[in-house]
Amino acid sequence: MSPYVSVIIVNYNSGNYALECIQSLLSQQDVRLEIIVVDNASKDDSVMLLQSQLPPTVALVESNENLGFGRANNLAVSKAHGDFVLLLNPDTQITDAHAIRKLVDKLSSNPNVGLLAPAVQEPRKNKMVLPRYTYPSSSQLRHTKKLTHLPGKIAWVLGACMLLERDVYNQIAGFDEDFFLYGEDVD
Secondary structure, eight states, X not given: OOOEEEEEEEESSXXXXXXXXXXXXXXXXXXXXXXXXXXXXXXXXXXXXXXXXXXXXXXXXXXXXXXXXXXXXXXXXHHOOOSEEEEXXXXXXXXXXXXXXXXXXXXXXXXXXOOBOOOOBOTTTOOBOOOTTOOOOHHHHHSSSOGGGOOSOOSOOOTTEEEEEHHHHHHTTSSOTTOOSSSTTTO
């Protein structure tokens, strides 16, 4: 049976990007997706755009206030039904049709891993996006492996794309809502 994944997208003034992100999700194979978009009181035409163009299977949660990244994700996860939660920024696109299934399989086969994040690349630049102030060690740079394929423990993941079991998200009580924007992924 295909794994059931709730994809959470927090939108703020990024309706066009969110639609492109969702379009990339619709090509995912071997996985059942529940897609929840939280609009964080966008000031542009995002809500109107999303209301008119979202597929009927995508849930849109409209907030009357900007909840911030962590709180909006927590709200969406409280409404989610999937066994897994994929937190995804609206300006992200998944280009491999099996990417989510691969992430789920990797997470499921490693019981000591609580959270998984793939390498994130700049579109058309083929450059890896690294968190600020976090660089590969000199020993990693001496190896011939690509930087995008360095497994191991890391200090924190980039919040643009992260997968975890919904039960684990609930056990850690989600994001600390005292962080409005930035730093909540590190916390």
